[in-house]
Every structure is written in C-alpha cells, then in structure tokens.
Amino acid sequence: MNLLNCGAEMVIQIENPIRRKDQQFLHMQQLIEEKRNMLLARQHKLKKAARQNEFLEVVKNDYAKYYNYIAAQKHEQIQALELLNKYIDDLNSTNKLSKYNIEDSKVEQQKIMGEITSIRKGLDQIMDHRDKF
Numbered sequence: 001m002n003l004l005n006c007g008a009e010m011v012i013q014i015e016n017p018i019r020r021k022d023q024q025f026l027h028m029q030q031l032i033e034e035k036r037n038m039l040l041a042r043q044h045k046l047k048k049a050a051r052q053n054e055f056l057e058v059v060k061n062d063y064a065k066y067y068n069y070i071a072a073q074k075h076e077q078i079q080a081l082e083l084l085n086k087y088i089d090d091l092n093s094t095n096k097l098s099k100y101n102i103e104d105s106k107v108e109q110q111k112i113m114g115e116i117t118s119i120r121k122g123l124d125q126i127m128d129h130r131d132k133f
Contacts, residue, residue: 043056070126071123071126074119074126075120078119078120084112088109
C-alpha cells in the first residue's frame, strides 16, 4: 500500500497484484518475441549459408571435372608424342634415312622428349591442384 499526499487529500494507492502479474506477463511476451525474431534471423542466415555452400560444392565439382578433363587431354598428348617418338625410332632403325635425315630425326626426338617432360610437369601441377579440392 502506498500513501500519496495530494494536497489536503491523501490518496491511498493499493498495488494490484494482478496488474503486476500482467506487466510481468507482457514483459515476458516481449522477451519471447525478441528471441523469436533473433532465431528467425539466425535461421535465415543459416539457410543463406547453406545455399552458398551448395553453390560452392557445385563449383568445386565443376573444377574437379575441369581438372580431370585437362589431365585426360595431357595424357592423350603424351601418348601421341610417345607414338611419334616410336615412329621416328622405327624409321631410324630401318636405315632408309640419309645421314642428314637421321640427324634431323634425333633433333626432333629431343624436342619431342622435351615436350613430353613439359607436359608431364603440367600434368603433375594439375594433379596437385586437383587433390587440394
């Protein structure tokens, strides 16, 4: 009970327990609403992050396919150059080439072997990058 002095009159203010409970209830409802809004915002952020992760997974898979395709192309290049090198070896072994042609073929074989080495280094780099995904 609160006594208020309002001039000549004294007003007695009785605290109403129901009113206090209503205020507590309203405060609790406000807190619940704030928590609900916070959880909805977090849920929205999580959904957005999940979509981004799905997109990143698709990109990762695309890169893996790209690296596999490039690696297959490099393997085919190596096979073709090795076949060409074997053909030059076969020509040299038949002794149907002149001395100058044999010298030229050996120079070409060195170029082929250098290209094979270069392609293999590139392939190794591709494989290293692919394994990182």
